[in-house]
Amino acid sequence: MEHNQGNIGPSAPPNGARAGRRAVVFDFDGTLVDSYPLIEAAFSTVMRKHALDERARTLFRQSRGLPLPEQMRRVSPDLWEDLVATYRRADSRLGPAPVFRGIPTLVRTLRQRGVHLGVVSCKRRVLVETELEGIGLHRYFEVIIGYEDVSPPKPAPDPLLAAINHLELPLGSALYVGDSLVDMETGQAARVRTVLAAWGHSAEMNGEFAGYRLRALRPRDLLALVDDLGPNGHQHAA
Numbered sequence: 001m002e003h004n005q006g007n008i009g010p011s012a013p014p015n016g017a018r019a020g021r022r023a024v025v026f027d028f029d030g031t032l033v034d035s036y037p038l039i040e041a042a043f044s045t046v047m048r049k050h051a052l053d054e055r056a057r058t059l060f061r062q063s064r065g066l067p068l069p070e071q072m073r074r075v076s077p078d079l080w081e082d083l084v085a086t087y088r089r090a091d092s093r094l095g096p097a098p099v100f101r102g103i104p105t106l107v108r109t110l111r112q113r114g115v116h117l118g119v120v121s122c123k124r125r126v127l128v129e130t131e132l133e134g135i136g137l138h139r140y141f142e143v144i145i146g147y148e149d150v151s152p153p154k155p156a157p158d159p160l161l162a163a164i165n166h167l168e169l170p171l172g173s174a175l176y177v178g179d180s181l182v183d184m185e186t187g188q189a190a191r192v193r194t195v196l197a198a199w200g201h202s203a204e205m206n207g208e209f210a211g212y213r214l215r216a217l218r219p220r221d222l223l224a225l226v227d228d229l230g231p232n233g234h235q236h237a238a
Contacts (some may be wrong), residue, residue, distance in 0.1 A: 021100040022229050023169050024110060024222065025160060027065075027178035028121035028128050031197045033135070035097035045090035046083050052076070065154065065182030067147050071094045099135040100199055102219035107140050115226055118143040118163040122153050123184070142167060157190035162193065173229055177222065184212065195225055 029035040035042060043060050046052065055077045063071040068087065072080035110117060117140055121128050125146025132138035143166045150159040164174050176187040179197040187194025196215035209215070216222050 021169055021173045022114075022226060023046050023116040023118065023121055023164060023172060023174040024226060025118040025163050025176050025192075027176075027180070028108060028123055028131075029097070029120055029175060030064075030179040030200050031100075032103055032137075033097040033099050034200055035133060035237070036200065038091065038094045039098050041094055042087050042090040042114070046086045047075070048084060049086050050076075050079060065122065065180030066138075067153050071169070081185065094136050096131045099137070102199070104135070104137060106222060108220040109223065110226065110234050111140050113226075116167045116169065117141045118145070118167060120145045120149050120154065120159045120163050120176075120186075125149055141195050155185035157186060158191075160186055160190045160192060164190075175225060175229065177216070177221070184209075193229075195222060 003139045008191055016032055029039070036127045043057065054076070054181055059075045061161050063074050066074075067187060069080065072083040072087070074084060107117065117172075119128060119132070119141055121144075123146060125144060125148060128144055128146055129138060132141065132144070138144075143163045147153055150162045152158055154160070160176055161171075164171060167174075171192050173189070175191050176183070176190070176192045176194045177197050178184070178186070178194065179200060184194055184196065194214065196209055196212050197219075199211070199216050199219060201209070216225070
């Protein structure tokens with residue numbers, strides 16, 4: 001595992017934060033912010049500029065949650081670098097994604113309860129940090145890991161494990177929250193209890209995860225799941 005420790009910056013925890021020994025680590029796009037409309041718009045620009053067909057859109061959607069370069073390699077192994085450049089130009093003109101309703105209240109409530117918070121994303125960290133600053137939530141997260149910070153990226157477990165290690169908490173005291181199949185695979189590989197963030201899912205996406213039982217339909221649903229974590233890193237019996 002390659003780990004760029006210098007790029008992971010903690011914020012000051014609240015008083016008594018270590019006492020509960022619990023943590024929630026979030027994915028970013030589609031979990032904290034409603035980014036899929038912007039992602040679709042940026043990729044539509046890619047399709048127009050490079051004359052891609054609907055098969056390309058399908059491949060792009062099927063690889064949701066992977067790092068952008070890997071997504072574009074799957075779309076076109078020969079043109080992927082040009083596709084990445086076009087996508088990033090388009091994305092930069094679209095502006096930030098809106099935060100999901102209920103997320104600011106959830107984040108503040110968790111911190112007030114002494115729960116440690118982190119973000120693990122396949123997005124470049126500077127973009128994640130800029131968006132978190134824009135929605136006023138950056139200061140609540142003790143660790144933010146982006147695409148460039150830990151290798152290999154999700155769905156390998158390394159970034160999630162690095163975040164939990166940075167928080168100095170046992171794996172059993174953490175929840176990982178994400179919206180994509182990549183996130184589910186990451187949590188499974190890390191052996192961390194993983195919650196499907198379904199509050200931004202379309203009906204089609206809900207169908208894709210029909211068999212996944214541990215899900216939250218609203219951000220506030222996570223509070224009960226966090227309470228289900230024992231104080232010493234052990235989960236209470238369901």
